[in-house]
Amino acid sequence: MKRATILTSIVFSCLLVAGAVTNALAQELIVSAAASLTDAFSDIEPAFEKAHPGVDIIMNFASSGALYRQIEQGAPADVYASANPKWMNKAIAKGFIENTDAHIFAHNSLVLTTPEDNPAGIKTLNDLTGSKVTSIGIGTPETVPAGQYAKGALTAKNLYKKLTPKMIFGESVRQVLDYLSRGEIDCGFVYRTDAVKAGKHVLIIEEIPLKKPVTYPIAVLKQSTTPDMAKAFVEFVRSEAGIALLEARGFTRP
Numbered sequence: 001m002k003r004a005t006i007l008t009s010i011v012f013s014c015l016l017v018a019g020a021v022t023n024a025l026a027q028e029l030i031v032s033a034a035a036s037l038t039d040a041f042s043d044i045e046p047a048f049e050k051a052h053p054g055v056d057i058i059m060n061f062a063s064s065g066a067l068y069r070q071i072e073q074g075a076p077a078d079v080y081a082s083a084n085p086k087w088m089n090k091a092i093a094k095g096f097i098e099n100t101d102a103h104i105f106a107h108n109s110l111v112l113t114t115p116e117d118n119p120a121g122i123k124t125l126n127d128l129t130g131s132k133v134t135s136i137g138i139g140t141p142e143t144v145p146a147g148q149y150a151k152g153a154l155t156a157k158n159l160y161k162k163l164t165p166k167m168i169f170g171e172s173v174r175q176v177l178d179y180l181s182r183g184e185i186d187c188g189f190v191y192r193t194d195a196v197k198a199g200k201h202v203l204i205i206e207e208i209p210l211k212k213p214v215t216y217p218i219a220v221l222k223q224s225t226t227p228d229m230a231k232a233f234v235e236f237v238r239s240e241a242g243i244a245l246l247e248a249r250g251f252t253r254p
Contacts, residue, residue, distance in 0.1 A: 113187060119183070
């Protein structure tokens with residue numbers, strides 16, 4: 001009985017050691033991705049891990065500008081996916097990414113939306129200047145691409161300065177979507193994919209015309225500790241399997 005107890009302890013200890021070794025051998029891949037990619041990349045994550053056993057992807061979602069600042073300050077990351085070329089170009093200019101490593105992998109569109117009951121009775125973009133509209137959700141243009149796209153479109157129509165006093169700025173496009181879903185603002189500018197995700201809680205009023213479509217670039221960072229696996233992830237996102245998962249969430253191919 002005593003020998004059996006000792007044998008059991010030895011086997012248990014071996015299992016613990018084996019588990020520790022397995023965890024130590026697991027290859028972590030940190031992906032910093034724009035907030036609007038949350039659902040699509042959360043689908044891509046398990047698909048990639050299934051195709052690459054032993055890889056553990058750690059997703060880091062935030063506004064593209066906030067993610068760039070993290071990279072600039074030395075935060076660990078292997079892959080960067082931005083919701084516009086602006087922040088990717090900054091990363092290239094600062095030497096965090098090779099110019100040839102950045103690839104466009106998806107497009108999106110910007111829409112004007114309201115809570116499902118549309119309390120201000122908004123029918124067109126021009127209605128935002130009316131007295132019934134008192135709160136407009138928009139991502140902070142300096143750091144949130146959706147906000148930058150919205151600012152550009154409104155400026156082109158000479159509306160941005162007029163509407164600024166009514167604006168409620170969000171730290172990401174998903175924060176603006178949350179405001180809309182909870183009925184805390186009269187309207188807001190989000191990506192079509194976000195509005196679709198919200199379902200019946202958000203009403204799409206109209207698509208906002210842009211000079212260029214909402215564009216998503218992705219790249220491997222020079223600081224990556226697993227560059228080969230990071231490259232494999234980028235290739236997976238751009239593959240037919242990755243594009244299918246993106247399209248299922250409403251994105252369009254470049």
